[in-house]
Amino acid sequence: MNEISEYRKQIRKDIRRTATKTSLITIFIIIFVNVVAIIVSLILDKTGYWEVTPLSDMTTSMIIQFILCFPVCILFGKMLVKLPLRSLFSKPDAPTGKIIKWSVMFVGSAQFIGMVSNLIFNAIQTQTGTDLNEVTFLPNENIIDKVLMFVIIALVGPLLEELLFRGIMLTPHIRFGQMFAVVITGILFGLYHVNYVQIISAAIMGVAFGFLAVKTRSIIVPVIVHMINNSLGAIQYIALSYIDMDKLTEAEELILSGNSxxxxxxxxxxxxxxxxxxxxxxxxxLVGFVGLIMFIIEMARNRHEYSLGRENCDGVPAVQKVFAYVSSPATIVLLVMIVGLTVLNAVPTILTDLLGM
Structure with missing residues (x-):
């Protein structure tokens, strides 16, 4: 009995140690990206960049985040967990048919749930009369801006995010159970966005990508699926940039009034x-709905196909593992930081309002 107790105690210590590392990586990402963004913005202000650039603020921000900062964050994470990056790009260990089925099922279901969560957020705002700030990804009219935004959102971002979250951060958690690793890193992926609109949908999508990474023993599949998913979103943003919503509303009113x-x-x-x-x-x-239906059917018929390994943590309850993870001081700091930044992003005037009081 004492041996079992000591074993569980050691596992909790190891989880807390791993939580500290992955939380520090996430904290480093958030702080480093924001500090670099502030410094670069100040430099650009001094040089008159904003008056002459063909790029939108959002595209400039993404260049700072993914081109300047993320490679440094990946190197920091690699150093912390001591993981050879080449091992993450091994050939997917699963038949192509199953990979496609899993992708539609899990990513489709995540997409559907994300849409529903966004509708709920919008409904709550409408009912309460609250108008929270939402991050927009619309490029400006310049074609260079549109191309750069597409490349970063659809290609560069997914590659670097999967390398960091499904590679560097997921791998050290697998020894505590694949399901635990997938869920924890999925939640971290959602929280890292510090955007109330994306937190839930990104976390669920992160779990789906994590499942694909674990099942195929490679990050190649989640990278490709992530790219496809983001490409559709990027095309939407670009198409929306060509629409003048005020004129479109005016046109609809004219048609409804009889002046068709x-x-x-x-x-x-x-x-x-x-x-x-x-x-x-x-x-x-449609893909989301089909994926959700497939998920329900497959869980009823072939649940064993989707089970994830427990590795060497048999006998350690999931609740104890989660508590060990969130009790890490670094994780506590991360959660407080994320809550604060998410609120600031949603209500940018909250600090000035509080100071004014």
Whole structure:
């Protein structure tokens, strides 16, 4: 009995130690990205960059985050967990048919749940009269800005995020159980966005990507699926940038009031981008719904196919593992930091309002 107790105690210590490392990596990402962004912004202000650049604020911000900061964060994480990066890109260890089925099931279900959570957030805001700040990814009219935004959102971002979260951060957790590793790093992925709109959907999507990484023993599949998912979103953002919502609303009002000829003429320039965004939204909703139905059916018929290994943690309850993880001082600091930044992003005026009081 004492041996079992000592074994569980040692596992909890190891989990807390791993939690400290992964929490420090996430803290480093958040602090480093924000500090570099502030420094670079001050330098750009001095050089008059904002007056002459063809790039939007969002594209400039993403260049700072993914091109300047993320490679440093990945090197920091690699140093902390001592993991050879090449081992993460091994050939996927699963049949192509199963990989496609898993991708549709888990990523589709995550996409559907993310859409539902966003609808709930919007409904709560409408009912309470709250207007929270939402991050927008719309590029400006310059084609260079659109191309750069697409490349970063659809290609660079997914590669670097999967390398960090499903590679460097997921791998050291696997010894405590694959399910534990997938869920914990998925939640960390959601929290790292520090954006109330994305936290839930990104966390669920992170769990789906983690499942693919564990099942295929490689990050290649989650990288590709992440890229496809983000590509659709990036195309939507670019299409939306061609739409003048005020004029579109005016056109709809004209049509409803009986002046269909003038309304149609006003709406005509925006028909193609509107159709593109609508088709992508419908396609994503359809894939999400199909994925959710497939998930329910597969869980009822072939649950064993989707079980994840417990590794060397048999006998240690999940609650004890979670408590050991969140009791790490670094994890506590991370959670406080994320809550604060998420609130600040949602309500940017909260500090000035509080100081004014």
């Amino acid at each position: 000829e003038k309304g149609t003429a006003l709406m005509e320039p925006y028909l193609v981008p509107t159709m593109v965004t609508s088709m992508i939204s419908i396609s994503m909703l």
